[in-house]
Structures are given as structure tokens and as C-alpha cells.
Amino acid sequence: MKMRQMWVWMLLMALAFVNERCHCCLEEERISLLEIKAWFSHAGAGSHELEGWDKGHFNCCNWDMVVCDNTTNRVIKLYLSFVNSEFLNAVEDLDLNASLFLPFKELENLDLSGNQLVGGLKNQGFQVLASGLRNLKELYLNDNKFNDSILTSLSGFSTLKSLYLSNNRFTVTIDLKGRVINHSYLG
Numbered sequence: 001m002k003m004r005q006m007w008v009w010m011l012l013m014a015l016a017f018v019n020e021r022c023h024c025c026l027e028e029e030r031i032s033l034l035e036i037k038a039w040f041s042h043a044g045a046g047s048h049e050l051e052g053w054d055k056g057h058f059n060c061c062n063w064d065m066v067v068c069d070n071t072t073n074r075v076i077k078l079y080l081s082f083v084n085s086e087f088l089n090a091v092e093d094l095d096l097n098a099s100l101f102l103p104f105k106e107l108e109n110l111d112l113s114g115n116q117l118v119g120g121l122k123n124q125g126f127q128v129l130a131s132g133l134r135n136l137k138e139l140y141l142n143d144n145k146f147n148d149s150i151l152t153s154l155s156g157f158s159t160l161k162s163l164y165l166s167n168n169r170f171t172v173t174i175d176l177k178g179r180v181i182n183h184s185y186l187g
């Protein structure tokens with residue numbers, strides 16, 4: 001084998017090795033995280049909080065506030081607490097867009113607390129989220145601006161173990177079939 005060929009061969013082997021070692025996140029999930037960042041930015045937030053969420057950084061499993069399963073490399077936890085926060089910036093209220101979160105099929109823990117969320121988009125609210133995220137165990141919606149209108153759709157989350165709802169604008173206390181809610185957090 002010529003020297004030059006040998007170098008090419010060695011380079012290819014090295015690349016294959018690096019690729020195999022990379023516990024990279026799914027492309028689809030990385031793109032969705034960038035869309036979530038854009039969603040927050042559009043409301044005027046996120047410039048500081050999601051700084052490291054960057055097109056150039058391929059492995060989104062290493063991004064702040066993102067936790068992946070260490071065997072499947074799929075996102076299992078998203079801690080998006082106080083990203084769109086009035087303490088940090090002048091920001092707008094947000095409607096939940098369920099489409100942004102549906103690609104995260106293995107998601108177990110979603111924290112959307114403190115983001116000035118007021119409701120869900122028509123046909124893209126909590127009902128859609130509930131039917132799409134079949135592994136969700138913990139959902140944090142506390143410290144937002146939700147009113148009673150979202151409560152009925154929350155019962156669709158059949159796999160939830162904990163639901164955090166304190167510090168919103170609810171006027172009623174509800175019992176979601178005794179299944180889902182920790183009443184300590186219903187504010």
C-alpha cells in the first residue's frame with residue numbers, strides 16, 4: 001500500500017471510531033430544541049438562558065437544561081424553568097405550542113415553570129401534548145399565568161406521576177380523578 005493510501009485509510013478508521021464514540025443527540029431533537037429557543041426568543045427571552053444552544057454544537061445532550069438517556073441518547077428531561085422570565089427582561093406572554101415538544105418521544109420530565117405561559121395554541125395545546133408524550137412522568141407548569149381553561153385538558157396526561165400547578169390564576173380547585181395532582185402545589 002502506498003503511503004498516501006495508508007494515511008487516507010487511517011484517517012477513515014479514526015473518523016469511524018470518533019463517530020462510534022459520539023453519544024450524540026438525535027438530529028430531529030436538536031432541531032426541535034433550536035425551534036424551542038426561537039419560540040422563547042420571539043417572546044423576547046432566552047438570550048442569556050439558552051446561550052449554549054447553538055447550531056454549531058452538535059451534541060445537544062451536552063446543552064444546558066437538557067438531559068439525555070445515556071443509552072438511547074434521546075432527550076428525557078427538559079428543564080426550561082424561568083427562561084421567559086419577567087425578572088430578566090421585558091418579555092411577552094406565551095401560548096404553549098405543543099408541536100415544539102412532540103418530537104421528544106422519550107421525554108419523562110418537562111419543566112415549563114415561570115415562563116409567562118397563558119394557555120395553549122388552538123389545536124396545539126395540552127390535549128395534543130398529552131396524547132403525544134406517552135412517557136411523561138413529571139410536568140411543571142407552576143409560576144405561569146394559566147387560568148381554569150386549561151384544567152380539563154390536563155386530565156389527558158395518563159402517565160403523569162407529578163403535576164405542579166402552583167402560582168397560576170386558577171379560581172377553582174380540581175381533582176383530576178385523584179390520579180395526577182399533588183394538591184400541595186395547586187395554587
Ligand SMILES: *[C@@H]1O[C@H](CO)[C@@H](O)[C@H](O)[C@H]1NC(C)=O
Pocket residue numbers: 070071
Ligand atoms: C446511565 O444512567 C443511569 C441512570 O440515570 C445511571 O445510573 C448510570 O450510571 C449511567 N451510566 C453511565 C455510563 O453514565
Ligand SMILES: *[C@@H]1O[C@H](CO)[C@@H](O)[C@H](O)[C@H]1NC(C)=O
Pocket residue numbers: 035097098099100121
Ligand atoms: C408551532 O411550532 C411548529 C413547530 O416548530 C411550527 O411549525 C408552527 O408554526 C408553530 N405555530 C405557531 C402558531 O407559532
Ligand SMILES: *[C@@H]1O[C@H](CO)[C@@H](O)[C@H](O)[C@H]1NC(C)=O
Pocket residue numbers: 118119120147148149
Ligand atoms: C383564560 O385564558 C385563555 C387563554 O389565554 C383566554 O383566552 C381566556 O379568555 C381566559 N379566560 C378567563 C376567564 O380569563
Ligand SMILES: *[C@@H]1O[C@H](CO)[C@@H](O)[C@H](O)[C@H]1NC(C)=O
Pocket residue numbers: 182183184185
Ligand atoms: C406532594 O408535595 C409535598 C410538598 O413538597 C410533598 O411533601 C409530598 O410528599 C408530595 N406528595 C406526593 C404524593 O408526591
